[in-house]
Amino acid sequence: MNEKTKIPAPFIAIIPLLVLVALLALVIPTFGSDALLGGSQVSLLVASAVCVAIAMGRYNYKWSVLEEGMAKNIKKVTPAIIILLLIGAISGTWMLSGVVPTLISYGLQILTPRFFLASCCIICAIVSVITGSSWTTIATIGVALLGIGKALGFAEGWIAGAIISGAYFGDKISPLSDTTVLASSTTGTKLFTHIRYMLITTVPSMVITLIIFTVAGFSMSHTDTAQSALFAETLAQKFNLSPWLLVVPFITGVLILAKLPTIITLFISTVIAAVCILIFQPHILLQIVPGDTLDFTTGFKALMTSVFGSTSLSTGQPEIDALVATRGMRGMMDTIWLIICAMCFGGVMSASQMIRSITDLFVRFVHKPKSAVCSTVASGLFFNACTADQYLSIILTGNLFKELYHNRGLESRLLSRTVEDSVTVTSVLIPWNSCGMTQATVLGVGTLTYLPYCFFNLLSPLMSILVVFTGFKIKQGLSTPVSHPENPGAEAATHAA
Numbered sequence: 001m002n003e004k005t006k007i008p009a010p011f012i013a014i015i016p017l018l019v020l021v022a023l024l025a026l027v028i029p030t031f032g033s034d035a036l037l038g039g040s041q042v043s044l045l046v047a048s049a050v051c052v053a054i055a056m057g058r059y060n061y062k063w064s065v066l067e068e069g070m071a072k073n074i075k076k077v078t079p080a081i082i083i084l085l086l087i088g089a090i091s092g093t094w095m096l097s098g099v100v101p102t103l104i105s106y107g108l109q110i111l112t113p114r115f116f117l118a119s120c121c122i123i124c125a126i127v128s129v130i131t132g133s134s135w136t137t138i139a140t141i142g143v144a145l146l147g148i149g150k151a152l153g154f155a156e157g158w159i160a161g162a163i164i165s166g167a168y169f170g171d172k173i174s175p176l177s178d179t180t181v182l183a184s185s186t187t188g189t190k191l192f193t194h195i196r197y198m199l200i201t202t203v204p205s206m207v208i209t210l211i212i213f214t215v216a217g218f219s220m221s222h223t224d225t226a227q228s229a230l231f232a233e234t235l236a237q238k239f240n241l242s243p244w245l246l247v248v249p250f251i252t253g254v255l256i257l258a259k260l261p262t263i264i265t266l267f268i269s270t271v272i273a274a275v276c277i278l279i280f281q282p283h284i285l286l287q288i289v290p291g292d293t294l295d296f297t298t299g300f301k302a303l304m305t306s307v308f309g310s311t312s313l314s315t316g317q318p319e320i321d322a323l324v325a326t327r328g329m330r331g332m333m334d335t336i337w338l339i340i341c342a343m344c345f346g347g348v349m350s351a352s353q354m355i356r357s358i359t360d361l362f363v364r365f366v367h368k369p370k371s372a373v374c375s376t377v378a379s380g381l382f383f384n385a386c387t388a389d390q391y392l393s394i395i396l397t398g399n400l401f402k403e404l405y406h407n408r409g410l411e412s413r414l415l416s417r418t419v420e421d422s423v424t425v426t427s428v429l430i431p432w433n434s435c436g437m438t439q440a441t442v443l444g445v446g447t448l449t450y451l452p453y454c455f456f457n458l459l460s461p462l463m464s465i466l467v468v469f470t471g472f473k474i475k476q477g478l479s480t481p482v483s484h485p486e487n488p489g490a491e492a493a494t495h496a497a
Contacts, residue, residue, distance in 0.1 A: 013354035020047035044341040055352035069351025073343035086266035092326035093273035098239040117213035121166035128170020132177040137167040161453025186398035187416040205459040373468040380422030390427035421464035
């Protein structure tokens with residue numbers, strides 16, 4: 001059988017995708033925010049099995065070919081997995097060393113009623129950039145800010161909108177964010193190249209958002225800031241806060257600007273933060289591993305736990321307890337499991353040429369950057385609504401258009417930016433999406449209640465389309481072979497569904 005006859009027809013190629021969507025439609029409502037703990041992964045494996053059955057039964061593909069496709073994908077994702085593990089390590093050490101509490105405390109001190117919404121957005125953005133997680137930011141400092149905002153007399157929709165806008169801004173551009181890493185690796189783009197290119201659409205969207213929140217803050221009535229002072233005071237009692245701790249994010253920023261490889265940057269930052277735990281927060285180590293004195297064994301065990309394990313500290317304030325709790329490397333395992341399962345699905349879909357069959361449909365209609373970006377945005381929103389999960393949507397959208405962009409001579413960074421603009425930030429706006437369900441539950445504010453006030457999330461996909469119509473920093477030329485000399489893991493998810 002020649003190569004051409006092995007390419008499945010589009011209506012056949014889409015069957016595994018439809019199976020995946022159908023399974024997720026059952027998994028998400030059944031498991032809710034716990035869907036990523038196994039249900040989504042199993043759905044990916046079942047969809048992979050359907051793809052294998054069709055490829056082997058109808059098109060006579062050999063199992064060895066499909067197995068090789070999965071093996072190559074999983075092998076290439078190794079650097080991305082290491083990055084995710086280091087993200088877990090850095091989130092634990094930065095919190096327990098007092099770096100994050102120091103930044104939060106200083107941020108809370110600048111809160112004033114008129115500038116509350118804008119400050120709320122900025123604080124969440126800073127925390128999210130530092131932690132790399134919008135979910136963590138919203139579930140911790142976001143919950144506290146919601147209480148403060150209500151005490152100041154602001155409507156919960158406005159407060160939640162400011163919190164989510166800031167949190168997803170930080171999540172989108174942070175090198176510590178799993179979605180940022182996933183979008184860059186899926187599209188074959190170097191991580192920091194991806195982040196720098198995103199600033200073209202992200203910064204204007206955030207500036208407009210802050211202007212709106214500032215104007216709104218001046219036009220609304222407010223009352224008291226005692227709760228934010230209590231929050232800052234509690235952090236100060238629990239941690240030894242010091243401006244010297246700001247050296248850690250400063251050094252990390254310098255390493256990023258120096259374009260040091262991501263894995264090296266994160267590792268160095270983790271080591272420095274771990275040293276800061278010993279210097280500034282030795283009392284915290286005794287709370288991680290209870291003991292009467294801090295000897296070598298106790299200190300070593302506590303320090304290692306802060307890197308790889310879950311920790312919790314008691315402050316007497318439930319929302320602050322949630323803020324300072326960490327999950328370490330272990331907290332990344334569900335995301336890593338999801339990516340590996342997605343690699344299996346993408347590997348068999350690519351090896352059986354089903355992805356190529358589906359992509360060929362888009363090739364007929366996409367000829368210029370404008371149509372490519374508009375199609376990508378539409379697909380990102382579609383997958384967010386259909387799969388109800390931002391990780392799967394990033395993988396599906398990125399891989400669906402990767403070859404098309406390459407064939408049209410468009411840069412991979414254009415694709416990675418558009419994927420983030422259309423997928424990462426809009427997932428929280430869909431009520432049945434895992435992000436939308438989680439944030440509505442955590443904040444106690446309905447998705448449709450905060451949706452009109454998530455200005456950054458609403459503006460991002462529109463800004464992506466606007467920029468491509470201006471032609472700013474948009475290059476189109478002859479297609480060239482894809483290479484990733486500085487990021488061998490960049491192709492990690494390029495064949496994932």
